[in-house]
Amino acid sequence: MRYISTRGQAPALSFEEVVLTGMASDGGLYVPEEIPMLSHDDLAAMAGLSYAEIAFRVMKPYVNGEIDDATFRGIVEEAYATFSHDAVVPLNQLDANHFLLELFHGPTLAFKDVALQLLGRILDHFLQKRGERAVIMGATSGDTGSAAIEGCRHCDNLDIFILHPHQRVSEVQRRQMTTVLADNVFNVAIEGNFDDAQAMVKASFADQGFLDGTRLVAVNSINWARIMAQIVYYVASAVALGAPHRAVSFCVPSANFGNVFAGYMAKRMGLPVKQFIIATNANDILHRTLADNDFSKQELVATLAPSMDIVVSSNFERLLFEAYERDGAAVKALLERFQSEPSALAEAPLARLRESFASHSVSDATILEVIREAHHRTQEILDPHTATGYRAAEQARADAATPVITLATAHPAKFAEAVVKAGFPGVLLPPHMDDLLEREERYSVLPAELSAVQRFVVENRR
Numbered sequence: 001m002r003y004i005s006t007r008g009q010a011p012a013l014s015f016e017e018v019v020l021t022g023m024a025s026d027g028g029l030y031v032p033e034e035i036p037m038l039s040h041d042d043l044a045a046m047a048g049l050s051y052a053e054i055a056f057r058v059m060k061p062y063v064n065g066e067i068d069d070a071t072f073r074g075i076v077e078e079a080y081a082t083f084s085h086d087a088v089v090p091l092n093q094l095d096a097n098h099f100l101l102e103l104f105h106g107p108t109l110a111f112k113d114v115a116l117q118l119l120g121r122i123l124d125h126f127l128q129k130r131g132e133r134a135v136i137m138g139a140t141s142g143d144t145g146s147a148a149i150e151g152c153r154h155c156d157n158l159d160i161f162i163l164h165p166h167q168r169v170s171e172v173q174r175r176q177m178t179t180v181l182a183d184n185v186f187n188v189a190i191e192g193n194f195d196d197a198q199a200m201v202k203a204s205f206a207d208q209g210f211l212d213g214t215r216l217v218a219v220n221s222i223n224w225a226r227i228m229a230q231i232v233y234y235v236a237s238a239v240a241l242g243a244p245h246r247a248v249s250f251c252v253p254s255a256n257f258g259n260v261f262a263g264y265m266a267k268r269m270g271l272p273v274k275q276f277i278i279a280t281n282a283n284d285i286l287h288r289t290l291a292d293n294d295f296s297k298q299e300l301v302a303t304l305a306p307s308m309d310i311v312v313s314s315n316f317e318r319l320l321f322e323a324y325e326r327d328g329a330a331v332k333a334l335l336e337r338f339q340s341e342p343s344a345l346a347e348a349p350l351a352r353l354r355e356s357f358a359s360h361s362v363s364d365a366t367i368l369e370v371i372r373e374a375h376h377r378t379q380e381i382l383d384p385h386t387a388t389g390y391r392a393a394e395q396a397r398a399d400a401a402t403p404v405i406t407l408a409t410a411h412p413a414k415f416a417e418a419v420v421k422a423g424f425p426g427v428l429l430p431p432h433m434d435d436l437l438e439r440e441e442r443y444s445v446l447p448a449e450l451s452a453v454q455r456f457v458v459e460n461r462r
């Protein structure tokens, strides 16, 4: 198994190289050269297995023997032992044939833990084997930073530097990062906004000379291993509801498209999926593209579901590559045009997408209404991201007979602001986190200057 770029010009890489590399040198994203298949019998044999065992079986062909089976099994088991629910990602039935897949039982209460608990351990394994160390840099407006820190805190060969905008993330989100006191974790509060932090990370990746030879690794959602880890819960939840003997549909609150793309991979591997419903908030490029073939950027809108606030969906490129039947030159031309002007997909690729995907966009007012209504009907308090999914599933599902699984991407306590706005007194943090507001914090405040940030990284890495 090799990995190739969606823009067709970068060299093909092994699994190990692709995990350590991130973006391809031609500006594209890496995808597997062939998609491994799960047969009817493979899927049927997964009924009743543990999440870790299903994870091992689904991911094994992508790892391609580059980590021996016993070691990889150990990595997977360790990664998912950090989740507080024995089922790792339990299903919760809401209504007749509408289920929530609770992806928020990991250390930071959002679905990004599923991928990052695994990615940190895989990176550490390969670095150990090579006798190398690496530095991770990332910018966060909240969610991803804490999941990356939790995923790397035990990794001996990694130092992680996460930049967040000073005094512009919620207290819970800041504390989920700054109360991790491990020696290899460095939180930097930048005196600026998220874009300043992001720009300094980008500049550091573009010119890595300041690290004199130490590898800089990205753990954002373009890393293939994150997609790979997310394929697993589509398979596990569908099998729990009767796959391969019956099909299911999925509804996915979406932003950078990594999550729902993983679902599409599960379908291509042989999982019977009737429909993927893409839920967006007011930042609706995915919905505009699918519904109206309006593939254009629009101003960013700050919404009650902030982890879905995006202008461009980076992983959509991976789906375009499939829709354009793996024509890297066509994908490259489309995306280069899109950077500077409103664009549209060609007819045949758009028709292919519409065979598998539907979409729906949900406003802030509707998010609040859905949180109230869902509670009234089911006694569940949904987080605002999950609320977009709940509504989109009801609006866009093709039929009532096929079970629909809405991905619950965060715990409501993590986004209590929206829950309070919807009229509830708030949501308690789960028991293992109830002292979060009393824990000791550690972080450094730095000016929004590239040289200051890079000096900090060089002086503090181990």
Ligand SMILES: *Cc1c(COP(=O)(O)O)cnc(C)c1O
Pocket: 110, 111, 112, 143, 221, 253, 254, 255, 256, 257, 258, 259, 260, 307, 308, 385, 409, 410
């Ligand atoms: C990251 C995130 C999303 C969006 O996921 P993508 O893979 O970027 O589409 C949705 N909800 C929550 C809570 C998130 O943290």
